[in-house]
Amino acid sequence: MRVLIVSGSLRSNSLNGTLADWIAAVAEDEGRSTELETVVVDRLTLADVSAPNYDYDVEVASGLPPGPRRLADALEQADAVIICSPEYNASMPGALKNVIDWVSRLRPQPFAGQRGLLASASPSLIGGNRGLWALRVPLESLGMHVHPTMYSLSRANEQINDPRFLDSGTGQRLRALVHHFLLEAHHLRNLQVAHR
Numbered sequence: 001m002r003v004l005i006v007s008g009s010l011r012s013n014s015l016n017g018t019l020a021d022w023i024a025a026v027a028e029d030e031g032r033s034t035e036l037e038t039v040v041v042d043r044l045t046l047a048d049v050s051a052p053n054y055d056y057d058v059e060v061a062s063g064l065p066p067g068p069r070r071l072a073d074a075l076e077q078a079d080a081v082i083i084c085s086p087e088y089n090a091s092m093p094g095a096l097k098n099v100i101d102w103v104s105r106l107r108p109q110p111f112a113g114q115r116g117l118l119a120s121a122s123p124s125l126i127g128g129n130r131g132l133w134a135l136r137v138p139l140e141s142l143g144m145h146v147h148p149t150m151y152s153l154s155r156a157n158e159q160i161n162d163p164r165f166l167d168s169g170t171g172q173r174l175r176a177l178v179h180h181f182l183l184e185a186h187h188l189r190n191l192q193v194a195h196r
């Protein structure tokens with residue numbers, strides 16, 4: 001099973017990048033310990049896939065820029081996608097929405113039918129959860145099966161660099177969620193392939 005993990009921050013030392021590291025470790029463990037076949041994790045950051053602001057004229061003249069093209073290719077390869085995104089002003093980062101807009105222009109549209117889990121980390125008490133509700137809207141509108149439960153880590157700056165993070169209560173909750181998501185994504189993917 002190929003799992004694409006995208007961190008939606010441009011900065012180095014990103015809390016969401018570190019959350020993505022933990023999720024990658026959990027996903028690889030899942031591949032060793034459950035009925036899933038081996039889990040192969042592909043990683044991308046927003047820096048890998050970002051692009052100038054969407055502009056129809058640019059699209060007509062030169063097509064998709066390299067960053068969104070890279071995300072679209074990775075989506076095509078993936079059986080499941082996990083996005084770790086910061087919350088900016090109670091919504092998603094504009095740069096992330098811009099990449100989604102670019103990728104949505106391709107046909108077949110790469111988010112359609114894809115299986116997704118959303119996660120966030122923030123120093124705040126809400127943990128960036130409002131940003132994930134905003135992020136769900138374009139992804140669901142594009143036909144992604146977004147997992148009903150989302151993971152938001154509050155006071156992430158105090159917890160996420162602890163080497164025993166996964167043993168904490170919030171870390172165990174992350175493990176359980178990734179476990180359920182990957183199993184569901186695995187079965188949904190097989191169902192979709194069988195009914196193609």
Ligand SMILES: Cc1cc2nc3c(=O)[nH]c(=O)nc-3n(C[C@H](O)[C@H](O)[C@H](O)COP(=O)(O)O)c2cc1C
Nearest residue numbers: 009014015016017086087088089090122123124128
């Ligand atoms: C423009 C901007 C707006 C922000 N708005 C919020 C917000 O609404 N809620 C929140 O929890 N944190 C907010 N933050 C703080 C981010 O959660 C914090 O910078 C976090 O570290 C960003 O994620 P990253 O570490 O992965 O880059 C905001 C930060 C910036 C730069």
